Amino acid sequence: MSEPLFGVRQSLGGRSWRLKAADDNAIQAICRATGVSDALGRLMAARGLTAEDAPAFLAPKLRDSFPDPSTLKGMDEAARRIWDALDAGDRIALFADYDVDGATSAAQLGGWLRTLGADPIIYVPDRIEEGYGPNAPALKSLKEQGARLVITLDCGAASVGPLTAAHEMGLPVVVIDHHLMDGEIPPADALVNPNQPGDVSGCGHLAAAGVTFVLLAALNREGRRRGAFKGQAEPNVLDFADLAALGTICDVVSLTGVNRAIVAQGLKVMSAWSRPGMAALAAAAGVQGPASPYHAGFLLGPRINAGGRVGQSDLGARLMMTQDPKEAAHIAQTLDALNAERRAIETEVLDQAQAQVEALKLEDDTPILIASGEHWHPGVIGIVAGRIKERFNRPAIVIGVDPETGLGKGSGRSCTGVNLGAAVAAAREEGLLVAGGGHAMACGLTVDVNRIGELTDYLTARLKQEWIAAEEARTYSVDAVISPSAVSFEFCEALSAAEPYGMGNPEPRFAFSSLRRTYAQRVGTDHVRFTFESPGGGRLTGISFRSADQPMGQALLNGPDGLWHVAGKLRAEDNRYGRKAELHLEDLAKAD
Incomplete structure (x- = not known):
């Protein structure tokens, strides 16, 4: 494993930062073959693409890949x-x-x-x-x-x-x-x-x-x-x-x-x-x-x-x-x-579930978080499990309990390297569940409310070694290190040739070293807008979503002065106010 980027071993998000490896010769070959920028060439090389693969990646066609x-x-x-x-x-x-x-x-x-x-x-x-x-x-x-x-x-x-x-x-x-x-x-x-x-x-x-x-x-x-x-x-x-x-x-x-x-x-x-x-x-x-x-x-x-x-x-x-x-x-x-209603229900359940998790004494080797509550709507528990997983960066299961039947319907989301579906299937075979199954990254289950504690103990014991070994889940992977002055609408437009992004081709992440926070303000319900500046005077503006009451948002709003390492994804906007690009913050680490 390479050394952490900027020496960040424990960010505010609880992760170690790593720069994705990319061979210089592969980058140059891709750039020569396609005429793309160095930044896009590096992005493609870091994803294992070669000069031969690059044209099809940049211009995907159904006739080239559609199966018989x-x-x-x-x-x-x-x-x-x-x-x-x-x-x-x-x-x-x-x-x-x-x-x-x-x-x-x-x-x-x-x-x-x-x-x-x-x-x-x-x-x-x-x-x-x-x-x-x-x-x-x-x-x-x-x-x-x-x-x-x-x-x-x-x-x-x-x-x-x-x-x-x-x-x-x-x-x-x-x-x-x-x-x-x-x-x-x-x-x-x-x-x-x-x-x-x-x-x-x-x-x-x-x-x-x-x-x-x-x-x-x-x-x-x-x-x-x-x-x-x-x-x-x-x-x-x-x-x-x-x-x-x-x-x-x-x-x-x-x-x-x-x-x-x-x-x-x-x-x-x-x-x-x-x-x-x-x-x-x-x-x-x-x-x-x-x-x-x-x-x-x-x-x-x-x-x-x-x-x-x-x-x-x-x-x-x-x-x-x-x-x-x-x-x-x-x-x-x-x-x-209905979506507005769903968001309101989700917020209520998320607040309660998150409060349960925050009350736990989490250890570094705690492999799974389980929250449960009566009348939690089964239509939002999967979304809430995903939010809990993102917030605490470890697998999570959220269970909505029906007090009339005494049964809980649960949904879980996992991290890379932790096979949650297999663990839930094993719990079912052990008789701890009424029903349950799924795949590596997600699960669904039905459990007697009186056995949720047993289930938590079982999954904690079963998944602990997987979690300890799941280095990737605790790593924040960065595609490239750039300066604030490089962030522009045109830069983002050039990178858009790598779209569509999604599973298997994630949106690129960028890191910025040793910036000074010059502005931060809470906006909306719980978002934070910010500005950072580099020693050379380059400005980086952006937003941190749903973080105002979390460690990262508090660091932006009330944290110590000094230098910060900043990481996230870039967004380009073209509207009546003009063209611009900003950072959607994902992680933050103190630089000094």
């Missing part, structure tokens, strides 16, 4: 089964998950079906009353409504019981999913999941929205084989790229390979704002100009999710499918109001 649909196990069978239903005039029902990935998957397939004159039933389960995935009563209801084929989207791959019930009632099911699978395979007419056993497509990083996007290509190909498009236009798969991109960004999958191309192309389609639902939601969220991953992930996505968290679960899918601008505006306004 037939390489996904079950895809051809799924396309044939869906076309059989269309040819027979059978009513199709889409059973989608209640998050953005599910909503955009339903909108893609539903929109494709509507171009062919079909009118699919859209069903999205209630998060609280029904929970995740298909359930037998809902499937029975769909059959009674006339459905002769059900297609599950972003769910179904682990639903052995409900799909067995569907089989027994004579209701065919096609599964389109991407979640990890273990144990028994559910009965289905076709099962498409790049993460299922036996799939060798190499597409396991696709979100459900990405799998659905590939399904549309398979359906077009099967339609051509059947001669179905004689006399009518073939649906244009690229028309649905905006939905595929939105689902991909919001499901936080790796933006590499075909995902990077889906998002790059999809943002171009989205930027036209021609889809009524997308345009109405953008207007409600105050989005202006071309679409970006930030708009998708932090402004549009949370509003779609709000319907599933605290409102009506099918609003997002309906919004993305409607062609009626008036209906779109009404749904978008409803989701915007």
Whole structure:
């Protein structure tokens, strides 16, 4: 392990700073091959890219990375089964998950079906009353409504019981999913999941929205084989790229390979704002100009999710499918109001959960934080767990307890190097949980309220060594060291060639050495605006979000004078006040 950057071993965020390594020869080769700046060349080299990789990275194209649909196990069978239903005039029902990935998957397939004159039933389960995935009563209801084929989207791959019930009632099911699978395979007419056993497509990083996007290509190909498009236009798969991109960004999958191309192309389609639902939601969220991953992930996505968290679960899918601008505006306004309600609920739960954690005596080797409370809304506990993880930089589980049943519903978020899903699965096997599972970075669970203490002790003991070994989780990685005078709108614009950013291609972080704080003021509820200056007179302005009452915000507002090392991400703005760039602060360390 290299020496800490600027000697920072323990920042105010509790992390050691490291500068990402980049070979000078690789940087120069990338710059020569592409003509990019040294800063962008360094960024790419530090991410393992070569001069040969660089052109495709800078200009991702679907034609270069889009998979042959037939390489996904079950895809051809799924396309044939869906076309059989269309040819027979059978009513199709889409059973989608209640998050953005599910909503955009339903909108893609539903929109494709509507171009062919079909009118699919859209069903999205209630998060609280029904929970995740298909359930037998809902499937029975769909059959009674006339459905002769059900297609599950972003769910179904682990639903052995409900799909067995569907089989027994004579209701065919096609599964389109991407979640990890273990144990028994559910009965289905076709099962498409790049993460299922036996799939060798190499597409396991696709979100459900990405799998659905590939399904549309398979359906077009099967339609051509059947001669179905004689006399009518073939649906244009690229028309649905905006939905595929939105689902991909919001499901936080790796933006590499075909995902990077889906998002790059999809943002171009989205930027036209021609889809009524997308345009109405953008207007409600105050989005202006071309679409970006930030708009998708932090402004549009949370509003779609709000319907599933605290409102009506099918609003997002309906919004993305409607062609009626008036209906779109009404749904978008409803989701915007629900999102405001969700934020208020989240703030209340976060304050209580954070107070519990702050009351604990945390040690450096404490591997997990668990907070619980009665009546904490199950629609926000996952968000709050993520906030706790970010604030204290270690895995966290937040549990909302129903005092009537004595059961707690929990959601967890982890750090790199700590497999939270495996630990929760082990706790379930030990009999500490009613239900539980997940993957390395996230989990869900149900626990008897009287066993939360036992669960905490078990997970603490099981995860302690993983946490001690998880050096990366306690490290703040910096892409480049620059001076305040280098920060400009033009500098950020040059770096934007590396977008879209996300999992697998994170937004670059920059560090600044030995700056003096010259201004700090609390703004909004709990944000802090600041200005730093370098010895040479360069000024760095920016903001620290949700930090005013935390150590970093207090250091800005009331901390000692002297020099500080500063780190974060740059943001460029182009508005009526002109063009500028500022720092969104992420970490701070005393320099003297």
